Amino acid sequence: GESVGLHLPTLSVQEGDNSIINCAYSNSASDYFIWYKQESGKGPQFIIDIRSNMDKRQGQRVTVLLNKTVKHLSLQIAATQPGDSAVYFCAENIGGGSYIPTFGRGTSLIVHP
Amino acid sequence: GAGVSQSPSNKVTEKGKDVELRCDPISGHTALYWYRQRLGQGLEFLIYFQGNSAPDKSGLPSDRFSAERTGESVSTLTIQRTQQEDSAVYLCASTSGGGSQYEQYFGPGTRLTVT
Numbered sequence: 047g048e049s050v051g052l053h054l055p056t057l058s059v060q061e062g063d064n065s066i067i068n069c070a071y072s073n074s075a076s077d078y079f080i081w082y083k084q085e086s087g088k089g090p091q092f093i094i095d096i097r098s099n100m101d102k103r104q105g106q107r108v109t110v111l112l113n114k115t116v117k118h119l120s121l122q123i124a125a126t127q128p129g130d131s132a133v134y135f136c137a138e139n140i141g142g143g144s145y146i147p148t149f150g151r152g153t154s155l156i157v158h159p
Numbered sequence: 160g161a162g163v164s165q166s167p168s169n170k171v172t173e174k175g176k177d178v179e180l181r182c183d184p185i186s187g188h189t190a191l192y193w194y195r196q197r198l199g200q201g202l203e204f205l206i207y208f209q210g211n212s213a214p215d216k217s218g219l220p221s222d223r224f225s226a227e228r229t230g231e232s233v234s235t236l237t238i239q240r241t242q243q244e245d246s247a248v249y250l251c252a253s254t255s256g257g258g259s260q261y262e263q264y265f266g267p268g269t270r271l272t273v274t
Contacts, residue, residue, distance in 0.1 A: 054199045089265030149202040
């Protein structure tokens with residue numbers, strides 16, 4: 047989950063566990079959300095997206111949940127693998143012709159074999 | 160096809176020098192973004208280009224920062240009179256437009272170190 051401070055929030059899990067990464071977004075007008083995965087030394091990579099007219103979307107081993115009431119987004123990773131170790135960012139877009147997303151601070155996921 | 164590429168991958172420069180960072184977007188992508196990522200931080204938007212429209216420069220932190228893009232091709236980000244606080248990874252991303260205009264394809268970044 048999120049925390050204040052200079053260090054990146056970190057989630058440590060064992061291989062095979064399910065992981066839940068949380069994101070609180072800021073703008074109630076945001077209508078499109080994306081989760082990105084950033085491995086060390088690489089740029090962020092798209093994982094899954096969701097529009098504001100949905101509250102759940104599933105991909106391969108990943109599920110995104112959207113709670114607009116409390117402006118909360120979560121990413122669930124099933125059967126977490128060591129290759130899932132990375133920093134995960136959520137991004138929100140307000141739409142309406144604006145294509146500049148706002149990125150969350152990120153959560154570092156560490157998967158222990 | 161090829162993804163977004165950036166060069167150089169690493170750049171070490173002395174305080175006060177100018178640097179130029181390059182981004183080659185995916186061919187055909189109409190939009191291009193520059194971001195700055197400080198260690199352990201999220202992505203800070205710098206500038207956005209969409210086709211031949213005037214760029215959105217609202218994220219540039221000071222007038223020492225500028226960027227150019229010719230049409231829908233290569234972009235360069237220039238930082239003049241670099242300062243130590245400019246040390247960061249600079250990421251470039253492009254988007255295809257159409258129904259997936261929000262999904263951004265990122266390059267590997269340029270790690271800038273100002274000594």
